[in-house]
Amino acid sequence: MTSRSCLTVILAAGEGTRMKSSLPKVLHTIAGLPIVAHVAKAVHGAGGSDIALVVGNGADQVEAAVRSVTANVTVHEQAERLGTAHAVLAAREAIMRGYDDILVVFGDTPLVETAALEQARTKLAAGADIVVMGFRPTVPNGYGRLIEQDGRLVAIREEKDASEAERKIGLCNGGLMALRGDGALELLEKITNNNAKGEYYLTDVVEIANAAGKSVVAIEISPDNVIGINTRVELAEAEAIWQTRKRRDMMLAGVTMRAPETVFFAHDTLIEADVILEPNIIFGPKVSIASGAVIHAFSYFEGAKIGPDANVGPFARLRPGADLAAKSKVGNFVEVKNAKVGVGAKVNHLTYIGDAVVGASANIGAGAITCNYDGYNKHLTEIGANVFIGSNSSLVAPVSIGDNAYIASGSVITANVPAEALAFGRARQEVKEGRATQLRARYAAQKLAKKAE
Incomplete structure (x- = not known):
């Protein structure tokens, strides 16, 4: 794995309005480390030490947080929010440098694990062109389903577009993806915005790759890996999961x-x-x-x-x-x-x-x-x-x-x-014989006088 070069595109341009904060959401901390730095640590451990950071609000601060983990960072601004594929293509210049593997991750998923990213890279090394990381939530409602046939991933179907049979599929899209560097840019550039929202969806690359005869596969990772942070409630929940992991590791x-x-x-x-x-x-x-x-x-x-x-x-x-x-x-x-x-x-x-x-x-x-x-x-x-x-x-x-x-x-x-x-650095002690009896009498008289008033 170490012989293969790897670029990680971290998408961190979201506004994070639901955090109700002037601080960009990826800079809120878990265990004292910014969310986006947790992501950078995970990808660095998986060999993705070259990072293309796609930023929006608070770009300088977000860059500094990632550079606290690795110096191999290029920064790319996404001026408009036109979908996930549009965000990835903001890092076009970095992708064009040429890498064996390209990882696409989100800056607000602090619980993503190095092992999950390594698993995806292993699939690329074995010949896959695209690896989509899926998970099995307890209740899959609202998630896109991963449609597989004969070991191939043929489509990612949004729930509203899925058939009754497809909605019974438990493996859902986690959003994280790995692409073979050779040909990745060509596939990404074929994504269009011909949809109701007029946005460029990264998930469309699956069907585009299949149509081109590419090898597209899905892997299953733990649901914790894809937990995104949008509110302070979710931030606290992610902190609890992180702490539980750390306690177990320590013991x-x-x-x-x-x-x-x-x-x-x-x-x-x-x-x-x-x-x-x-x-x-x-x-x-x-x-x-x-x-x-x-x-x-x-x-x-x-x-x-x-x-x-x-x-x-x-x-x-x-x-x-x-x-x-x-x-x-x-x-x-x-x-x-x-x-x-x-x-x-x-x-x-x-x-x-x-x-x-x-x-x-x-x-x-x-x-x-x-x-x-x-x-x-x-x-x-x-x-x-x-x-x-x-x-x-x-x-x-x-x-x-x-x-x-x-x-x-x-x-x-x-x-x-x-x-x-x-x-010694204190005042010298003096003893006055019998003075305690006199003081008690005086204080008792004062107390009686106050009561009589």
Whole structure:
């Protein structure tokens, strides 16, 4: 398959008015990735790395989304909306470059799978001139039927034009198509708009190819592959399907999930085998987790790297730049941002670590924070190996705490602390003997006075 060249025409010029959005519908996201980029990933995986992108509204943004997946993109504007064949021919210049295979897909079908596209290309390699991808919906009402005879696809019949016998056919047109590059343009140019709507329908190429003695076949793919997104309801439904697929893939790859339906992944989440995920965890983009890590419930991660055998949560938040080394611990109600937490270091609870380096085996007490922002700029806090930071301490950056240093609880540290040193940064405690009795008497009198008013 890799020896055959392939061009993929992605049709992404639709207005998407039913999305009720100023954003082009193909730029709405599933798992944090634009719909059209999901399509580009699938075709790239199937060897269709050269992409002819047919655009309309928001062309620059749509192009950028596709280029985030592959750089081999040419952009073609469809100024008028005159049907699917007209849209494909907007990419005439790219088709004329000459390819063994041409895939035609839609920019709003984010669940299309690489395997389905590979199946179509395999049929082309075996001698087919056109491959139409069909599916079997539970209820076929409203779909065009694929009419086959002796293993050949002879026509695509719209339901309103189908006979009673044809309407009983369960294999329906999914819209996705593959064409042999040699002769594809000649077939496409023979499509006319001699129909009630005056549009050029790509489906007409099937009968045109048959009339020319070409080999036209249908393959069956999963219905999920052809789900198009037209509303936000459909967007949410597609997200649910994508997440279900991802959870299954993760578990089959060796990830333990206590309640899979409550864990939500981003498109690029990387998790190694033998990681344990408890319920109610959300992954934003750019998160990786190494083997042996345990992620406790109700945690949120984005742009974070979690090392082997680390222990995180519950109720932890890792923001971009968080980098937890092996066997480190980030506990409940801890937030880490742009900070490295060293091997075996512990940040157990109620703590903020931002713009910092925490050394190996350091212990950060409850309520300790790095004061990294002065209202204008961020500053670095360096905490050495084996450092103990007492509870409710504030480290005012820029500041450095040397190896094996000890920070007393409740301290505000504004100057560097040398290695092995003990630092206090709090007011001296005073004890007034008998003063508590006097205070109680005074407060009780005040309370009685208020009641008497």
